[in-house]
Amino acid sequence: MTLRHWARRAGVCLFLLTTAGLSGTASAATTLDTVKGRGQLLCGVNTGLAGFSNPDSQGKWTGLDVDVCKAVAAAVLGDANKVRYVPLTAQQRLTALQSGEIDILSRNTTWTLTRDAQGLNFLPPVYYDGQGFMVNKALGVTSAKQLDGATICVQTGTTTELNLADWFRANNLKFKGVVIEQLDELLAAFFAGRCDAFTSDESQMAGVRASVAPKPDDYVILPERISKEPLAPVVRHGDDQWKDIATWTLYALLEAEERGITAANVDQQTKNTDPNVQRLLGVTGDMGKMLGLDNQWALRAIKAVGNYGEMFERNVGKGSPLKLERGLNAQWTNGGLMYAPPIR
Amino acid sequence: MDRPALPPPAALRSSPLHWVRRNLFSTWYNSLLTLLILAAAWTLVPGLAAWLVGHAVWSGDAAACRAEGAGACWAFVAEKWRFSLFGTYPVEQHWRPTLAMLLVVGLLLGSADRRLWGRPLLLLWPVVLLLAGLLMQGGVLGLETVPTYLWGGLPLTLGLSVVGLGLAFPLGVLLALGRTSAMPVFRALCTVYIELVRGVPLISILFMASVMIPLFLPQDVTVDKLLRAQIGLVLFAAAYLAEVVRGGLQAIPKGQVEAASALGLSYWQRTRMIVLPQALALVIPPLVNTFIGFFKDTSLVVIIGLLDLLGAAKSALTDPAWRGFYREAYLFVAVIYFIFCYALSRYSRHLEAQLSKGRRR
Numbered sequence: 001m002t003l004r005h006w007a008r009r010a011g012v013c014l015f016l017l018t019t020a021g022l023s024g025t026a027s028a029a030t031t032l033d034t035v036k037g038r039g040q041l042l043c044g045v046n047t048g049l050a051g052f053s054n055p056d057s058q059g060k061w062t063g064l065d066v067d068v069c070k071a072v073a074a075a076v077l078g079d080a081n082k083v084r085y086v087p088l089t090a091q092q093r094l095t096a097l098q099s100g101e102i103d104i105l106s107r108n109t110t111w112t113l114t115r116d117a118q119g120l121n122f123l124p125p126v127y128y129d130g131q132g133f134m135v136n137k138a139l140g141v142t143s144a145k146q147l148d149g150a151t152i153c154v155q156t157g158t159t160t161e162l163n164l165a166d167w168f169r170a171n172n173l174k175f176k177g178v179v180i181e182q183l184d185e186l187l188a189a190f191f192a193g194r195c196d197a198f199t200s201d202e203s204q205m206a207g208v209r210a211s212v213a214p215k216p217d218d219y220v221i222l223p224e225r226i227s228k229e230p231l232a233p234v235v236r237h238g239d240d241q242w243k244d245i246a247t248w249t250l251y252a253l254l255e256a257e258e259r260g261i262t263a264a265n266v267d268q269q270t271k272n273t274d275p276n277v278q279r280l281l282g283v284t285g286d287m288g289k290m291l292g293l294d295n296q297w298a299l300r301a302i303k304a305v306g307n308y309g310e311m312f313e314r315n316v317g318k319g320s321p322l323k324l325e326r327g328l329n330a331q332w333t334n335g336g337l338m339y340a341p342p343i344r
Numbered sequence: 345m346d347r348p349a350l351p352p353p354a355a356l357r358s359s360p361l362h363w364v365r366r367n368l369f370s371t372w373y374n375s376l377l378t379l380l381i382l383a384a385a386w387t388l389v390p391g392l393a394a395w396l397v398g399h400a401v402w403s404g405d406a407a408a409c410r411a412e413g414a415g416a417c418w419a420f421v422a423e424k425w426r427f428s429l430f431g432t433y434p435v436e437q438h439w440r441p442t443l444a445m446l447l448v449v450g451l452l453l454g455s456a457d458r459r460l461w462g463r464p465l466l467l468l469w470p471v472v473l474l475l476a477g478l479l480m481q482g483g484v485l486g487l488e489t490v491p492t493y494l495w496g497g498l499p500l501t502l503g504l505s506v507v508g509l510g511l512a513f514p515l516g517v518l519l520a521l522g523r524t525s526a527m528p529v530f531r532a533l534c535t536v537y538i539e540l541v542r543g544v545p546l547i548s549i550l551f552m553a554s555v556m557i558p559l560f561l562p563q564d565v566t567v568d569k570l571l572r573a574q575i576g577l578v579l580f581a582a583a584y585l586a587e588v589v590r591g592g593l594q595a596i597p598k599g600q601v602e603a604a605s606a607l608g609l610s611y612w613q614r615t616r617m618i619v620l621p622q623a624l625a626l627v628i629p630p631l632v633n634t635f636i637g638f639f640k641d642t643s644l645v646v647i648i649g650l651l652d653l654l655g656a657a658k659s660a661l662t663d664p665a666w667r668g669f670y671r672e673a674y675l676f677v678a679v680i681y682f683i684f685c686y687a688l689s690r691y692s693r694h695l696e697a698q699l700s701k702g703r704r705r
Contacts, residue, residue: 047649048662055651055659057423059432059496084493085432086569087649087659092555099558184661184670212668214410321406321664 031235031242032292035076035103040084043069044102047087050207051316051324052108052127052231061085064315065106067305068126068233068250072104075249075297080304094120097236104246105234110159115234121243124250125232126308127316128328128337130225131163133197134190134205137220141197144224148173153195156181159227164199167226187212197222201229207322245291252298254340255280256307258331263306266299280343287343298343308338406666420669421676424660428676431496431651431659437488441499444476448506456691458698473507492570496651498680500570504642504652508577509635515578516585521615523586524593534586541583546644549576554648573645581638588630592623625699632692636685653677 035041045065046053053063070080086102097105098119109115110129111122133144133152141147144167154161156179168175178195180186187208190198198205202221209219233250235243256262259277261269270281279285282295289295305311312329313319330336369375399415401408402422409417421428430438451472454460480499483489495503522534541549553576554569561567596619604614624631646655657673660666 047646047651047655048659050662050664050667054662054664055427055432056663057427057660058435059427059430059494061432084491086493087651089647089649091551091647092649095555095559099561101558184668187668207664207667211406211664316664321667 031103031239032076032245039077040082041069041073041077041104042084042086042102043072044086044088044093044096044105044107045069046107047089049108050211051203051320051322053087053106062315064126064311065108065233067311067315068106069104071253071301071305072246072249074300074304075252075293076245078300080300094118094234097234100236103235103242108231109234111230111232119237120234121237123233123235123243123247124254125230125337126250127203127231129201129203129229129231130328131160131199131227131229132202132205132225133199133222134209134219135197135222136193137218139196141222144222144226145171145173147175147197149175150196151176151178151194153178153180153186153190153198155179155183155186155200160200163227199226202327203316203322203324206324207316210323211321241292245293248291248343249297249301250308251340251343252280252301253305253308253311254331254338255343256298256302257309257338258333258340261302261307262310263303266302270299276343285344406669409669416675417669417672420666420672423666424657424663424673425676427497427660428653428657428673429497431500431656432494433496433499434488434490434494437482437490440479440482440487440490441495441497444479445499445502447472447476447479448502452506456695458695469510473510476503492568495570497656498653500645500650501639501642501653504574504577504645505639508574508581508642509638511578512581512585512638515582517589517620519582519586520589520593523590538583538586541580542587546577546580546641547647549580550644550648552576569648569650573648573650577638577642577645580641581634584634584638585631588627588634589623591630592625592627593619595626596622625696628692628696628699632688636688639684639688640681653680 029037043066045061045063048054049063049065051063053061053065056062066085069083069085073083074080086096088096088102088105088107093105093107093109094115096102106126108127108129109122111125116122133147135141135147152164152175154164154177161177161179164175164177178186178189180189186198189195191213198208200208202225205221209216209221213219233246235246255276256266259269259274259280261277261280266281269277270283272278272281275284277283279287281299282288282297286295288297291297306314309331312324312326316322316324317326326334326336328337330338332339368378395415397415399413400418401411401414401416402418404419406417406420408414409419426435426438430441433441451469455465455469478484479487480495480503481490481492519534519538522530523538525531525534550573553572557567557572600618600622601614604618609617643652643654645652646658651659654677657677661668661670661673
């Protein structure tokens with residue numbers, strides 16, 4: 001952008017600011033109309049979180065959270081590439097959504113009551129995370145309850161730190177915290193043996209063990225989960241249609257996995273005689289129309305990013321360096337929490 | 345400084361042994377310090393050299409770097425230098441930011457030569473900056489449009505710094521003149537502005553620009569994130585530069601101004617021809633200090649989600665396949681920052697020497 005453009009824009013904004021302040025009118029266009037009119041989905045993502053949202057060597061955004069953006073763009077705009085990724089820090093993310101800078105926030109955000117009540121609407125979680133502990137196998141510890149008096153590496157300024165203190169107090173145990181702000185330094189401290197245990201979200205610990213630990217097999221993640229961290233995309237309050245679209249796009253990806261529909265076979269699956277599959281892929285029924293889209297919405301989303309299982313394995317699971325287990329994120333039929341309500 | 349009429353005896357100048365004795369072992373404590381530093385170097389340098397060069401991994405994948413006994417992983421830099429330098433700018437268009445940076449750096453180098461100083465150069469600056477901006481942005485001459493949200497890496501750092509200082513410097517001079525002005529209202533306004541901005545950290549200004557301003561704007565109006573950051577940076581730097589310039593203004597003897605007035609020069613003539621040339625020459629070291637500080641301060645834009653040089657390098661570290669090579673990433677970025685800052689500081693010494701010839705006897 002040239003300086004002259006900037007100046008002109010600044011002028012326009014100043015003008016709009018004053019006129020808007022005077023007349024006090026706000027636009028009433030729905031998010032769906034805005035997105036369609038713009039021809040681009042504005043999707044808030046993390047500035048860098050391995051497997052969830054990170055740029056590859058070519059500068060293209062990849063990850064589980066990024067795939068959610070792509071799926072919604074494919075469903076709404078018909079093209080998974082029509083996304084503008086807005087990298088956001090933790091402090092900026094909610095304001096960016098509230099101020100209309102983005103249409104959807106897909107940035108590993110934990111669903112809590114406080115956030116939900118403050119003008120936000122959470123979609124179904126795309127990843128069920130939880131805080132735990134990782135220790136060196138040589139320590140011989142098998143349960144977090146045995147960590148009385150242990151030195152624990154924890155990142156500062158996060159809820160992780162608070163959860164840690166809460167849990168130890170609730171269990172009448174003591175710990176010495178080694179509190180470091182930068183994750184890199186914290187990990188260096190842990191792997192150099194400065195702490196007995198490292199506490200963080202399970203996804204992060206598993207990822208770190210697989211990709212940063214000098215010898216991954218030397219470390220074990222203890223079974224206790226001391227917090228619930230359902231990571232979910234977020235939209236603004238007050239636009240139910242937009243929330244429904246995003247919600248059911250996610251459910252469509254879950255349903256696709258349950259029915260065995262993949263990015264590769266989705267076109268053949270349109271000939272499937274199972275009425276559930278036919279409704280999902282828009283062969284019969286008017287599922288998409290009811291959401292304000294066309295009936296091929298789910299088909300396009302699945303074609304763009306694959307079903308939820310494919311997304312998971314490609315970005316954080318077996319097909320990625322992070323090698324996370326499905327765990328809670330398995331389909332409900334496999335003992336996990338991923339459960340799509342009926343699409344009918 | 346007074347110089348002796350004769351050079352020192354040849355024996356004193358040329359003997360290395362003498363140089364060592366005079367510079368490294370002149371007193372017992374200097375000898376002790378020399379020995380201590382030598383001992384420290386003896387223990388540190390071989391390990392460092394082995395890590396940096398000897399055992400370094402120059403190519404291959406992350407697994408090769410994680411092998412037992414491997415040193416620095418330059419393969420990481422080989423894989424990620426493009427992303428660190430250009431951020432999310434489309435790869436096939438990387439020649440455009442490269443050319444834009446060459447233009448700006450070329451102009452900077454050209455401006456370093458005092459013989460070229462003058463009106464044409466001053467007019468060339470906006471033209472070149474506009475050209476560089478157009479080259480980055482595209483949309484003309486068949487260039488594909490690359491919106492600002494895709495900009496990143498070194499062009500972003502350079503752009504924010506050069507445009508920021510280019511705008512902040514005149515603003516800072518005006519503020520300094522205002523603060524030393526005889527008009528009370530003007531003076532008070534400038535003082536309040538300077539003190540207010542200097543009283544808050546840059547982070548909070550950037551934060552205001554990126555988080556608060558959008559809340560005041562209607563929902564369908566968004567100001568470009570880069571523009572918001574740039575304005576915040578300019579306003580911040582101007583306050584600091586103003587104080588530096590004011591230091592120079594106050595060092596000019598009153599007689600200079602009075603003499604100029606006696607000659608019938610107007611305020612602006614006095615300021616432009618008598619006061620500012622002397623004042624600015626006096627404050628070159630603190631000015632360059634502020635410039636260098638500002639150049640590095642631009643890396644704070646990472647907190648509002650802009651991927652500048654440092655931000656892009658940090659982001660590159662989150663590639664699941666290449667995690668944990670932060671030493672290499674930070675070293676790579678540090679070298680680039682060092683080149684720019686060191687060049688700037690060397691040039692300031694050179695300029696200072698040239699401009700202070702009149703005062704040296």
